[in-house]
Amino acid sequence: MSGCNTVSAIVNPAGSMNVLSAHEVSKLHDTTHTGLYSLFRQCALAVLSCDTELDDAQELMNLYHDFDIKIMQEHRGLQLELINAPACAFVNGELIRGVRENLFSVVRDILHVFSEIEAHDLLQLTDPQDITNLIFEILRHANAFIPKTPPNIVVCWGGHSIGREEYKYTKDVGYQLGLRGMDICTGCGPGAMKGPMKGGHIGHAKQRIHNGRFIGLTEPGIIAAESPNPIVNELLIMPDIEKRLESFVRLGHGIVVFPGGPGTCEEIMYLIGILLHPANRELPFPFILTGPACAKEYFEQINAFIGDTLGAEAQKLYEIIVDDPVTVANRMQQGLHKVKQYRKDHSDAFYFNWKLHIEHSFQEPFEPTHENMAALALEPDLPKAELAANLRRAMSGIVAGNIKEDGVEAIRKHGKFKLKGEPKLMKRVDKLLASFVEQQRMKLPGSHYEPCYEIEH
Numbered sequence: 347m348s349g350c351n352t353v354s355a356i357v358n359p360a361g362s363m364n365v366l367s368a369h370e371v372s373k374l375h376d377t378t379h380t381g382l383y384s385l386f387r388q389c390a391l392a393v394l395s396c397d398t399e400l401d402d403a404q405e406l407m408n409l410y411h412d413f414d415i416k417i418m419q420e421h422r423g424l425q426l427e428l429i430n431a432p433a434c435a436f437v438n439g440e441l442i443r444g445v446r447e448n449l450f451s452v453v454r455d456i457l458h459v460f461s462e463i464e465a466h467d468l469l470q471l472t473d474p475q476d477i478t479n480l481i482f483e484i485l486r487h488a489n490a491f492i493p494k495t496p497p498n499i500v501v502c503w504g505g506h507s508i509g510r511e512e513y514k515y516t517k518d519v520g521y522q523l524g525l526r527g528m529d530i531c532t533g534c535g536p537g538a539m540k541g542p543m544k545g546g547h548i549g550h551a552k553q554r555i556h557n558g559r560f561i562g563l564t565e566p567g568i569i570a571a572e573s574p575n576p577i578v579n580e581l582l583i584m585p586d587i588e589k590r591l592e593s594f595v596r597l598g599h600g601i602v603v604f605p606g607g608p609g610t611c612e613e614i615m616y617l618i619g620i621l622l623h624p625a626n627r628e629l630p631f632p633f634i635l636t637g638p639a640c641a642k643e644y645f646e647q648i649n650a651f652i653g654d655t656l657g658a659e660a661q662k663l664y665e666i667i668v669d670d671p672v673t674v675a676n677r678m679q680q681g682l683h684k685v686k687q688y689r690k691d692h693s694d695a696f697y698f699n700w701k702l703h704i705e706h707s708f709q710e711p712f713e714p715t716h717e718n719m720a721a722l723a724l725e726p727d728l729p730k731a732e733l734a735a736n737l738r739r740a741m742s743g744i745v746a747g748n749i750k751e752d753g754v755e756a757i758r759k760h761g762k763f764k765l766k767g768e769p770k771l772m773k774r775v776d777k778l779l780a781s782f783v784e785q786q787r788m789k790l791p792g793s794h795y796e797p798c799y800e801i802e803h
Contacts, residue, residue, distance in 0.1 A: 351433035352410070356418070357426045357441050357449065382460060385566055389452045389583060390415045392570040396445060397434040404751055406570050417453075424453075448562075448574050448581040451488070455583035458487050460566075469585055469711075477709045481584075481592050482698060488582050490561070490597060491697040497685045499559070500678055501531045501598035503613045504538020505606025505787050506572050515638040515671070516541030516604050522675035523602075524549020524558070528682070531598050533590075534562020534581060535572025538604040543577040561597070565590045571749035586711045587742055591616050596699045599685050600632035600678050603664075605641045607787035608748070608779065612741035614648070616708060618656060619734030621663045625703035630688050632681025633664040636674050644785070651778050655737065655771065656730050707735040714743030714753055716760050719799075724767025724775070740765055740775070747798030748788055757798045766802035776801040 391413050395406060414429040435445045471477050500523055520530060520542030530546040532539035543560045550558040562578035565587055574581055584590040635645055645666050652660050667674050694701045722736050746753025747763055782788055788795045
């Protein structure tokens with residue numbers, strides 16, 4: 347037994363995955379050839395440890411080092427045998443239903459995305475439309491589309507490491523969104539990903555909305571560091587961060603950004619870089635940055651950084667609203683009305699944003715190695731969308747070095763990532779990242795943070 351409270355149990359299916367072929371079972375049990383078993387085990391443990399306050403994948407795996415999961419294919423269907431699973435996922439020996447549904451979502455997505463898709467080399471696609479089609483297929487396979495439903499999915503971005511006042515504010519905004527019938531989509535972890543779902547759930551309850559959607563979009567590299575919170579009732583695991591980000595903006599109809607660290611900055615850079623493209627100039631996409639009064643300085647820093655690096659045109663793409671959840675919800679509702687009318691006028695689907703143009707530079711997977719991080723072109727005279735794409739990659743690498751297993755291991759072996767570029771630009775990047783460290787936005791409160799990067803001015 348591990349040093350933590352654990353439970354062993356047989357679990358029956360819930361959700362959309364309850365039958366597997368013998369071939370599929372053998373692939374998930376194969377520990378030598380496909381690598382699917384270790385990925386399956388890690389993602390399953392992340393789902394089961396939904397109340398564990400950790401943001402280090404390796405620490406989680408070490409904590410439950412004797413956890414195991416086995417698939418039992420019975421004539422009547424699929425069962426999972428959990429061995430030494432985290433006790434927090436159970437009530438009186440019974441697996442919490444929401445956790446059970448998310449666990450079988452792991453079975454579904456690991457098999458489909460990391461088996462069938464990789465078998466056909468679909469992760470090597472280079473044509474932007476083919477990549478978008480792949481994302482569409484993954485989401486459709488997970489039953490993420492509800493045709494004829496008017497646009498009402500609000501994506502909420504923000505940090506997993508936020509203070510109590512900021513967390514309460516995310517719940518207040520989620521509550522106001524829920525009262526107006528909006529569904530919530532987040533990165534599915536703690537902090538600013540959990541708060542809007544909590545508030546939204548209460549708003550839905552007051553309005554007697556019984557089919558509210560709380561969608562969690564994650565990817566294998568981050569799921570153990572940001573375990574899905576149990577409010578998520580639709581868990582989707584995408585192959586990598588780039589496809590996760592594209593899923594957010596294709597599936598969602600508007601974006602609300604709360605305070606966060608480099609991961610949140612990565613998301614902001616991603617969306618700004620896309621919306622700066624001339625093909626998207628007329629496309630309505632409500633984009634709001636918001637937080638409590640104590641976060642006013644944070645958004646001033648973000649706004650100044652965007653202005654200094656990407657210019658005034660980029661600053662016009664979003665609105666900053668401080669300490670006013672009602673106004674945030676009303677502005678978003680107004681924005682969704684425009685989205686609905688635009689989609690109707692252009693015969694575009696409500697459930698998937700086909701019209702949004704995304705360049706390949708925002709789709710191509712970026713591997714945050716020391717060589718790739720050092721080679722990033724961070725120069726102010728680059729086209730603004732290209733600079734946004736490279737700033738996004740830099741932030742993605744820092745996230746990897748902070749909490750993703752491969753990134754943490756690379757830092758441990760080879761030292762800190764080095765970022766270099768035009769001196770004034772790098773001073774701005776350094777100042778922004780230093781503020782994240784000072785405000786404890788890199789790691790969960792109470793955790794010591796040692797920067798995984800160095801800025802060369």
